[in-house]
Amino acid sequence: xxxxxNVGAQDWVTKLAVDRERLDRGSAxxxxxxxxxxxxxxxxxxxxxxxxxxALCSALGVSRNTLREAFRLLGKDRLVAHELHxxxxxxxxxxxxxxxxxxMRSIVECGAVRDLxxxxxxxxxxxxxxxxxxxxxxxxxxxxxxxxxxxxxxQALTALAGSARxxxxxxxxxxxxxLIFHLMASPREFHEPYLARNEEIVGLIDAGENQAAARxxxxxxxxxxxxxxxxxxxxxxxx
Amino acid sequence: xxxxxNVGAQDWVTKLAVDRERLDRGSAxxxxxxxxxxxxxxxxxxxxxxxxxxALCSALGVSRNTLREAFRLLGKDRLVAHELHxxxxxxxxxxxxxxxxxxMRSIVECGAVRDLxxxxxxxxxxxxxxxxxxxxxxxxxxxxxxxxxxxxxxQALTALAGSARxxxxxxxxxxxxxLIFHLMASPREFHEPYLARNEEIVGLIDAGENQAAARxxxxxxxxxxxxxxxxxxxxxxxx
DNA sequence: GCGTAGCTGTTGTTCAACAATCCCTCAAGA
DNA sequence: TCTTGAGGGATTGTTGAACAACAGCTACGC
Numbered sequence: 001x002x003x004x005x006n007v008g009a010q011d012w013v014t015k016l017a018v019d020r021e022r023l024d025r026g027s028a029x030x031x032x033x034x035x036x037x038x039x040x041x042x043x044x045x046x047x048x049x050x051x052x053x054x055a056l057c058s059a060l061g062v063s064r065n066t067l068r069e070a071f072r073l074l075g076k077d078r079l080v081a082h083e084l085h086x087x088x089x090x091x092x093x094x095x096x097x098x099x100x101x102x103x104m105r106s107i108v109e110c111g112a113v114r115d116l117x118x119x120x121x122x123x124x125x126x127x128x129x130x131x132x133x134x135x136x137x138x139x140x141x142x143x144x145x146x147x148x149x150x151x152x153x154x155q156a157l158t159a160l161a162g163s164a165r166x167x168x169x170x171x172x173x174x175x176x177x178x179l180i181f182h183l184m185a186s187p188r189e190f191h192e193p194y195l196a197r198n199e200e201i202v203g204l205i206d207a208g209e210n211q212a213a214a215r216x217x218x219x220x221x222x223x224x225x226x227x228x229x230x231x232x233x234x235x236x237x238x239x
Numbered sequence: 240x241x242x243x244x245n246v247g248a249q250d251w252v253t254k255l256a257v258d259r260e261r262l263d264r265g266s267a268x269x270x271x272x273x274x275x276x277x278x279x280x281x282x283x284x285x286x287x288x289x290x291x292x293x294a295l296c297s298a299l300g301v302s303r304n305t306l307r308e309a310f311r312l313l314g315k316d317r318l319v320a321h322e323l324h325x326x327x328x329x330x331x332x333x334x335x336x337x338x339x340x341x342x343m344r345s346i347v348e349c350g351a352v353r354d355l356x357x358x359x360x361x362x363x364x365x366x367x368x369x370x371x372x373x374x375x376x377x378x379x380x381x382x383x384x385x386x387x388x389x390x391x392x393x394q395a396l397t398a399l400a401g402s403a404r405x406x407x408x409x410x411x412x413x414x415x416x417x418l419i420f421h422l423m424a425s426p427r428e429f430h431e432p433y434l435a436r437n438e439e440i441v442g443l444i445d446a447g448e449n450q451a452a453a454r455x456x457x458x459x460x461x462x463x464x465x466x467x468x469x470x471x472x473x474x475x476x477x478x
Numbered sequence: 479g480c481g482t483a484g485c486t487g488t489t490g491t492t493c494a495a496c497a498a499t500c501c502c503t504c505a506a507g508a
Numbered sequence: 509t510c511t512t513g514a515g516g517g518a519t520t521g522t523t524g525a526a527c528a529a530c531a532g533c534t535a536c537g538c
Contacts, residue, residue, distance in 0.1 A: 027323060027490065029311070053520070063492045065304045068521090069311050072268070076315040084266060085499045085520055103402040107354060111346035163342040169408065266521065292489070302523045307490090324489055324530045 028062055029069035035060070036070060040079050040090055041178045047092040051080060077172050079179065093180045095232045101173060101180075102225035106218055108170065109154060112161035113205065114214040119160065124206055127156040131198045138195055143187035150191055151177070153198055157217070160205075184231040194220060267301055268308035274299070275309060279318050279329055280417045286331040290319060316411050318418065332419045334471045340412060340419075341464035345457055347409065348393060351400035352444065353453040358399065363445055366395040370437045377434055382426035389430050390416070392437055396456070399444075423470040433459060 025031050036056075039045050051071070053064050060067070071088045074080045081091045130153035137145035151174045158170040181190070197220050204213035264270060275295075278284050290310070292303050299306070310327050313319045320330045332340075369392035376384035390413045397409040420429070436459050443452035 029490090054518095064520090065307075065493095066491065068304075069308055072308050072311045073315060076312060086501095087520070100402050100404050103400055104404050104408075107350035107400060107402075107405070108346060111350040115346060161342055161346060163339045163346075165339050165343050166346070169343075268521090303489090304524095305522065325532095326489070 028066050029073070032060055032062055032067060032070040033073045036074060037077070037079060037175065040074070041175050043178075043182045045090045047090050047179060047183055049090045051088045051090065053087075078176055091176075091179060093176065093183065095229055097176075098180060098225060098228050098232060101176060102221055102228075105154075105173060106221045108166065108173075109157050109221065110214040110218050112158050112166065113201075113217055114210050116160050116205065116210050119205065123160055124202070126159065127153065127205065128202050130156055131195075131202050134191075134195055134198060138192065143191060146191045146195070147181070147187045150194060150198070157201075180228060180232075184228070184235055190224075190227065194224070267305050268312070271299055271301055271306060271309040272312045275313055276316070276318060276414065279313070280414045282417075282421045284329045286329050286418055286422055288329045290327045290329065292326075317415055330415075330418060332415065332422065332471075334468055336415075337419060337464060337467050337471060340415060341460055341467075344393075344412060345460045347405065347412075348396050348460065349453040349457050351397050351405065352440075352456055353449050355399050355444065355449050358444065362399055363441070365398065366392065366444065367441050369395055370434075370441050373430075373434055373437060377431065382430060385430045385434070386420070386426045389433060389437070396440075419467060419471075423467070423474055429463075429466065433463070 025034070036045075036051075045051065053067055057064055057067055071080060071082060075082045075088075078091060080088050082088050130149045134146050134149035134153065137143075137149055155167070155170055155174060159167055181187075197216060201213050201216050201220070204210075204216065275284075275290075284290065292306055295306055296303055310319060310321060314321045314327070317330060319327050321327050369388045373385050373388035373392065376382075376388055394406070394409055394413060398406055420426075436455060440452050440455050440459070443449075443455065
């Protein structure tokens, strides 16, 4: 044993697993992918922007081939659109995308909530925490933080299903959703009405009223979809 | 106007869009991806098989860079596992993958069925047809065909939600499922019991009994999951 | 048996080159 | 004025070669 034997084995094994992801952050292609993913979702690259190979190669200091591997991964996540012989562009979500996305969210999120059987206290706390963070941020008037807390809330709802694949799917959908947010809407008007509903949903889950929670959530999503599609339609003529 | 003016504009535009997909079948990377995807799902490359870059390059007549782009796409679909500095391998699904996959299927498929509001006759027919094909194949003793008909049935069920993203998600899940099938199970023992249930589900949908159809489907999936995990556990010691 | 140094084959990444394609400009013609 | 077509420049698609970095194996010494 070369490691301090006073520490339980399971203990430092999990800690190493956490550090591991941080150290060997995979290949260059994967690192580039993460950088671009973050830049796109945070709005640094605006929807419709062209991602020139030559420019990004010199900016990031990687070769074209490495960059192209990253483009392929981002394309699978629908964050960029790969147009043959024309280049790679940050995706510009259309109204159809909003509808499609919310149809999927409704099925996934409501399904995760409805099928919930015996939620652990830790699971409920994971859902409650983002709600509190949202309320706190709203009190301070930080509407950008309210938005990210809202996304974390929905991510936690999906995590109730306990499926790694579903979690990754949800991550992708929320990233695409942030792309839609960049096209429109002041964060306040969009997120404020949902703070109370988030609390309501958590309360129902805590009380074991899954069906009711799923119904409230479905209404939540339907309203958000309507709000976004109307904003998109108002914006469409300008395009 | 150089095009026949007797034909409505919208008419030939949609026709061109169809041909378009057939003509520019994408880049070499995408074609290689499709070839490998088919080869993996049909079992030509067995789970655990190493996909050597050099071998595939010469076999397919493409460069390493192109092949690596294809590997990235297949990795996102979880058909291959990319191990840094070790290579690319056809994925070997574990028991945890079966559980995860079926948790997701249950939410997605049952959700699509339960939320169904006004199914068109065409939609119902799209679900009914694979069921008929399955029964026909069973009568002829072609159990491999029964399996593919079953997958088409579930694909059609998911399509009831009317979401392109959900359809693609389902395609990916079913491809991964075929990977699991290759690890075990005679097609007959696995698919035969579900022929009758598929009929029952279609009947319930046709009668507008969505809730009941979703319940039957949930039972269907739970049973299939149990069957697969038991087979996997019996197979595990050999690995 | 154990650890270690070296060897070998594979992958990770870069670079340079060329082909294919798009897009813009501009001129000719109806 | 509008359409058509021919260049030309810029960008992407793809290849091949080269080298670095790494995993797995072998053989050696202890």
